[in-house]
Amino acid sequence: QVRLVESRGGLVQTGGSLRLSCAASGGAFSTYGMAWFRQVPGKEREVVSCISGSGRSTYYADSVKGRFTISRDNAKNTVWLQMNSLKPEDTAVYYCAARSWDGLLHEKAVLYHYWGQGTQVTVSS
Numbered sequence: 001q002v003r004l005v006e007s008r009g010g011l012v013q014t015g016g017s018l019r020l021s022c023a024a025s026g027g028a029f030s031t032y033g034m035a036w037f038r039q040v041p042g043k044e045r046e047v048v049s050c051i052s053g054s055g056r057s058t059y060y061a062d063s064v065k066g067r068f069t070i071s072r073d074n075a076k077n078t079v080w081l082q083m084n085s086l087k088p089e090d091t092a093v094y095y096c097a098a099r100s101w102d103g104l105l106h107e108k109a110v111l112y113h114y115w116g117q118g119t120q121v122t123v124s125s
Contacts, residue, residue: 002027004096004116011122012086020081022096022116030054030074033101036081037109038092038121045095045109049081053101061107064090086123093118 007021020036035050049070050059058070067086072079079096097112106112 002032002098002114004098004114006094006096006116006119009094009119009121011124013124014087016086016123017082017084018086018121019083020094020096020119020121022079022081024077024079024098027098029072029077031101032098032114033105034070034072034079035097035099035106035112036070036079037095037097037112038090039095039118040092047107047109048094050105050107051079052105057105059105059107083121086121088123088125090121091123092121094121095119 003025005023012018030053036048037045038048039045048061051070051072055072067084069082095118096116098114099112
């Protein structure tokens, strides 16, 4: 059983930056593909970014490409999401997710087995 604990999000102005972290415990971290999702009320949870078990492969949603960076440190059992040039439309609850690494980066929330509690990110205009 993998437990994921996200750092606190926060309130930031448009154009600002924020870094989220997700600490994992209870499993062999390097054997899990990790992802960040986000969700706003009334909408489906959408993928923001994914990273392979080794950290060598990544995926970004078009909406965040060039602004967000996902990274991981397997020695620290932690994955980060660096968010730059934030926009009001980035406002959402952000979730960290994990699934056993099978060689593919997955964008669908239903394919992830473990989830963090979620953290609110609000970008003011």
